[in-house]
Amino acid sequence: MRVAGLISGTSADGIDVALVEISGRGARARLGVQKFATVPYSRALRRRILEASNAKSIAVAEISALNFAIGEAFAAAVAKVCGKRTPALIGSHGQTIFHQGLAPASTLQIGEPAVIAARSGVTTIGDFRVADMAVGGQGAPLAPFFDFLLYRHPSRKRVALNIGGIANITVIPASARADQVIAFDTGPGNMVIDALIERFSGGKRKYDRGGVWASRGRVDSALLAELMRDRYYARRPPKTSGREQYGREFVEALLSRGLAKGDLLATVTALTARTIAQAIKHCDDLVVSGGGVHNEFLMQLLKAELPGVRVLRAEDFDLSGDAKEAVLFALLAYETFHRRPSNIPSATGAKRPAILGKICYAK
Numbered sequence: 001m002r003v004a005g006l007i008s009g010t011s012a013d014g015i016d017v018a019l020v021e022i023s024g025r026g027a028r029a030r031l032g033v034q035k036f037a038t039v040p041y042s043r044a045l046r047r048r049i050l051e052a053s054n055a056k057s058i059a060v061a062e063i064s065a066l067n068f069a070i071g072e073a074f075a076a077a078v079a080k081v082c083g084k085r086t087p088a089l090i091g092s093h094g095q096t097i098f099h100q101g102l103a104p105a106s107t108l109q110i111g112e113p114a115v116i117a118a119r120s121g122v123t124t125i126g127d128f129r130v131a132d133m134a135v136g137g138q139g140a141p142l143a144p145f146f147d148f149l150l151y152r153h154p155s156r157k158r159v160a161l162n163i164g165g166i167a168n169i170t171v172i173p174a175s176a177r178a179d180q181v182i183a184f185d186t187g188p189g190n191m192v193i194d195a196l197i198e199r200f201s202g203g204k205r206k207y208d209r210g211g212v213w214a215s216r217g218r219v220d221s222a223l224l225a226e227l228m229r230d231r232y233y234a235r236r237p238p239k240t241s242g243r244e245q246y247g248r249e250f251v252e253a254l255l256s257r258g259l260a261k262g263d264l265l266a267t268v269t270a271l272t273a274r275t276i277a278q279a280i281k282h283c284d285d286l287v288v289s290g291g292g293v294h295n296e297f298l299m300q301l302l303k304a305e306l307p308g309v310r311v312l313r314a315e316d317f318d319l320s321g322d323a324k325e326a327v328l329f330a331l332l333a334y335e336t337f338h339r340r341p342s343n344i345p346s347a348t349g350a351k352r353p354a355i356l357g358k359i360c361y362a363k
Contacts, residue, residue: 001337002034004082004122005330006074007093008111010165010243011194011291012049013206014040015074017081018326022334029149031331034085036323039077045069052097054248063097063110070095071115078120090124091333091357092116093325099129101138101240117360125333125357132343137350140240144170144183144347145335146328150317152176156284162324163292165191166241167276170347171283183347184237187230187275188246190292192268195251200261211297214269217262227271233278238349269298277305289314289321332356 005018019035041049052058052066074092094109101107113126129139147160147170160170167189171182193214194207208214232241254264272292280286286309292298293313303311314321335342341353 001089001334002085002087003089003091003330003334004078004087005091005326005328005333006078006116007325007329008041008070008095009325010096010191011206012041012046012053012095014038015077016323016326017077018323018330019082019085019087020327020330022331025338025340027149029331031327033320033323033327035081036320036326037081038322039080041073045073049095049097053243066097067110067112068115070110071112072119074111075116075119078116078122087122089333089337090116090120090122091128091329091331091336092124092126093128093329094126096242098244099140099240099242100244101133101140101238105133105138107133107139113358114360117362121362123337123362124360125336126360127358128329128332128356131354131356132348132350135350135352135354137343137345137348137354138238138240139348141168141170141183141185141347142332142343142356143168143325143328144181144344145342146324146331147183148172148176148178148181148344150319151287153285157282158285158287159280159283161276161280161286161288163189163272163276163288163290163298164325165189165194165243166246167272167292169276169279171280178344179346181344181346182237183344184239184279185241186279187233187241188268188272189290190272190295191243191246192251192254193265193272193295195248196254196261196265196268199251199255207291208265208269208295208297211269211295213262214265215297217260217264217266219270220259220263220267223257223259223267224270224274228274228278233275238347269295270301273298273301273305276302280306280309283309285310285312287312287314287317289319289324291322293321
């Protein structure tokens with residue numbers, strides 16, 4: 001079955017679209033990525049998304065309007081990337097506006113799947129996280145289903161790390177069963193770095209290309225130690241984090257310290273590396289994906305924090321690291337279409353397996 005997977009991450013840079021050929025089921029599933037591209041949001045739509053994500057309160061009318069506007073943008077992205085290779089099914093994560101895994105748990109991803117189905121003419125599955133939360137889970141992370149399928153090994157303990165806006169890991173012991181897999185958000189990924197870069201560049205740059213700007217600064221050890229005392233990092237999983245912890249208020253507090261730009265960037269980059277390493281502690285192989293792999297300074301810091309660990313990339317497993325999350329939602333949609341659960345309760349804290357998502361039929 002040809003399935004399109006769609007997602008826009010916490011940084012709201014654009015819409016990732018992966019067209020994937022999927023066959024088989026469960027541990028025997030086979031995936032072949034046929035196309036992948038990122039379609040940027042318009043500046044106006046991205047600004048509205050970030051305002052909605054960062055605001056303590058926002059008009060219900062604006063959230064409702066954004067839900068439909070993002071749905072239109074997602075549908076247009078499918079048409080642009082897939083062209084005449086129309087998928088048989090679409091799986092859309094949507095755009096996260098709010099996520100709180102701990103009680104009272106709630107989550108909101110917008111980008112109306114009914115709009116995507118109507119515009120594309122393709123059955124669309126969206127809103128994946130709520131079914132897990134309805135049975136006691138935190139609705140995240142959902143990547144472990146994919147990571148277990150792709151990275152398990154009979155004799156090596158592997159950790160799959162995705163560095164998006166938030167960094168998350170899936171811990172896969174050697175010869176693990178699915179119920180032995182643990183996964184959680186480690187803390188900030190690129191989100192804080194990107195926010196500072198946009199501020200320092202007056203909106204001209206969205207990220208620290210190669211980590212060059214941060215590499216010219218000096219890590220402020222006192223500030224780093226203070227940031228590391230956040231109770232989240234010592235909390236036992238399952239746990240999730242997001243813009244609620246590392247959004248505008250967090251960035252404003254950092255800016256109030258008065259550090260030089262390069263020093264502040266170096267320090268928050270070190271925060272990402274150290275919180276990841278502290279969460280991992282030990283493994284044989286670390287498999288890294290997501291936008292953070294392109295930040296060479298971040299990767300150098302991470303390797304220094306984890307001596308003796310073999311660091312691999314998703315590309316070593318014939319998968320684009322940038323495409324991973326979009327491929328994930330193609331796979332989750334495929335499982336849901338066949339009425340099979342795809343959360344991993346040991347990772348999310350759910351009381352039982354759940355079939356994820358809501359189906360919107362095109363016809």
